[in-house]
Amino acid sequence: MKRKGLYFLIALALGGVGAAHAQDSTAGASAPSTSTSSYDDRWYIAPTVGGYYNDTDRNTNSRQIYYGLGVGRFFAPNLSVDLFIDRTKRDIDNKIGGGKWSNNNYGVAARYYFGAWDAWRPYLLGGVMGSYHHNRFDNDWAPAAELGVGVSKTITDSADIRAEAGYRYDWDDKSQPKKNGYGDWFLGFSVVSRFGAPAAAPVAAPPPAPDCSKLDSDGDGVNDCDDKCPNTPAGTIVGPDGCPQKVVIDLRGVNFKFDRPKKGEKDIKKSLAEPSADSIAILDQAVDTLNRYPQVKVTVAGFTDSVGKDAYNQSLSERRAQIVYNYLTTHGVDASRLEGPIGHGKNDPIDSNDTDAGRARNRRTELQVQQ
Numbered sequence: 001m002k003r004k005g006l007y008f009l010i011a012l013a014l015g016g017v018g019a020a021h022a023q024d025s026t027a028g029a030s031a032p033s034t035s036t037s038s039y040d041d042r043w044y045i046a047p048t049v050g051g052y053y054n055d056t057d058r059n060t061n062s063r064q065i066y067y068g069l070g071v072g073r074f075f076a077p078n079l080s081v082d083l084f085i086d087r088t089k090r091d092i093d094n095k096i097g098g099g100k101w102s103n104n105n106y107g108v109a110a111r112y113y114f115g116a117w118d119a120w121r122p123y124l125l126g127g128v129m130g131s132y133h134h135n136r137f138d139n140d141w142a143p144a145a146e147l148g149v150g151v152s153k154t155i156t157d158s159a160d161i162r163a164e165a166g167y168r169y170d171w172d173d174k175s176q177p178k179k180n181g182y183g184d185w186f187l188g189f190s191v192v193s194r195f196g197a198p199a200a201a202p203v204a205a206p207p208p209a210p211d212c213s214k215l216d217s218d219g220d221g222v223n224d225c226d227d228k229c230p231n232t233p234a235g236t237i238v239g240p241d242g243c244p245q246k247v248v249i250d251l252r253g254v255n256f257k258f259d260r261p262k263k264g265e266k267d268i269k270k271s272l273a274e275p276s277a278d279s280i281a282i283l284d285q286a287v288d289t290l291n292r293y294p295q296v297k298v299t300v301a302g303f304t305d306s307v308g309k310d311a312y313n314q315s316l317s318e319r320r321a322q323i324v325y326n327y328l329t330t331h332g333v334d335a336s337r338l339e340g341p342i343g344h345g346k347n348d349p350i351d352s353n354d355t356d357a358g359r360a361r362n363r364r365t366e367l368q369v370q371q
Contacts, residue, residue: 039077039117042194046070046162050188052088057179060090060101070109070190078113084127092135101135101175105144113152121152123164131170138174145169148186160192218242221295237296237369249286249298249367254279254324256363258307261319268323273360283324286367287331299339299368300325305359306346317343324365339370 052064068086075081089102107129113121125148132141148166155161165187173180212224218231220238227242239245254272261271272279290296302321304313321341329335351358 039074040157040194040198041074042158042196042198043071043073044160044192044194046072046082046084046190046192048084048086048188048190050186053185054090055182055184057176058090058101058182058184059093059096059176059179061093064088064090066186066188068105068188077117080111080113082109082111083107084109084129096176097136099136101133103170104132104134105129106132107144109146111150111152118154123150123152123162124148125150125164125166131172133172133175135175137176140172140174142170142172142174144171146186152192157198158194162190162192164188164190237293249289249369251282251286251324251365251367252361253282254365255360256320256365258305258363259316261323263319265319265323266326268327271320271323273363283327284331287328287333290328290333290337294337297337297339297370299370300328300341300365301368302341302343302365303348303362304346305362306349306353307359310345314343314345317345319343320363320365324367 046069048068048070050066052066054060054062054064056062066086066088068084070082070084072080072082072084085104085106087102087104089100092099092101107127109125109127111123111125113123115121125146127146129144129146130141131144133139146166146168148164150162150164150166152160152162165185167183168186169181169183171181215224216222216227217224218227219234220227220232220236220242222238222240222242224230226240229238229241229243232238232242232244236244256271257273261268265271268283269276269280290298300321302317302319302324304317304320306313308316318341321343325338325341328338346353346362349358349362350364351361353359353362
């Protein structure tokens with residue numbers, strides 16, 4: 001093949017790449033760029049025009065134009081496959097009688113790309129085809145194949161340009177009796193146009209909602225699933241539904257015998273008014289309430305009736321508070337939740353000290369809830 005023809009092909013390739021770059025620059029202001037990190041798998045058509053530098057064994061004009069059309073799509077971010085048809089017509093040299101020699105090629109071509117989808121992407125080309133020859137010597141089919149390289153650029157959401165050069169070999173052994181097979185260099189330029197609207201970008205699935213049974217947003221001890229009163233202020237006493245609840249721990253009915261407990265007395269049952277089992281049941285209910293509301297704190301306070309000297313009654317009220325305090329802590333209530341024990345002596349009676357029944361009710365201990 002002539003060297004000048006090769007120079008022509010190189011110049012044509014450089015010109016095609018330059019034109020593609022210029023088109024990308026002017027289209028950038030009005031056309032959206034395709035910046036997807038995946039790929040566009042819509043079908044496209046690719047009109048193509050190019051030139052051949054013919055094998056000198058063909059005995060034909062060394063430079064010819066060809067044109068064609070491809071239909072294809074991307075099957076992966078870096079792989080496209082086209083079905084194509086193209087045609088060229090050559091002038092047979094006068095030295096062997098002149099005339100026309102045309103080829104219609106029908107084939108499939110794969111292109112393997114490198115680089116990001118929205119950048120200039122070099123690629124490798126490979127294809128196979130059937131070539132139908134029409135000339136004064138023969139009209140027949142022959143197999144053909146091609147290899148090449150190219151560069152492609154996305155210019156809008158629905159259009160690419162590509163320029164490629166390569167070598168096509170035709171196993172034609174009929175057109176010239178003394179020649180078998182022809183290898184031609186080619187260069188082509190295509191505009192790729194995709195059909196339809198671009199696929200919408202996939203929407204990321206929302207993160208799974210947190211498990212409300214493991215959340216306690218207001219810190220009230222009730223999980224968010226069961227909390228019907230969210231955002232209660234810190235320290236608020238709430239019920240199982242998370243709503244504010246006034247906790248009352250009533251020890252009415254827990255009364256002490258006269259002048260009990262004695263100093264050093266440890267067994268609370270010996271100090272309680274009969275039947276002592278009733279008082280113990282009330283104390284156990286208080287323990288259960290405190291365990292169900294671990295945020296509740298109480299003050300343990302003791303009281304006496306008005307019989308006796310004030311100093312003695314003060315000491316006696318403190319012993320009563322202490323023995324109840326000890327009962328609570330030995331039954332699982334943490335001492336950090338208990339204030340005291342403190343005694344109030346004969347102060348703050350709840351009944352009259354003028355009767356035996358009234359004095360009996362005043363000999364008591366209270367659990368005063370700290371709200």
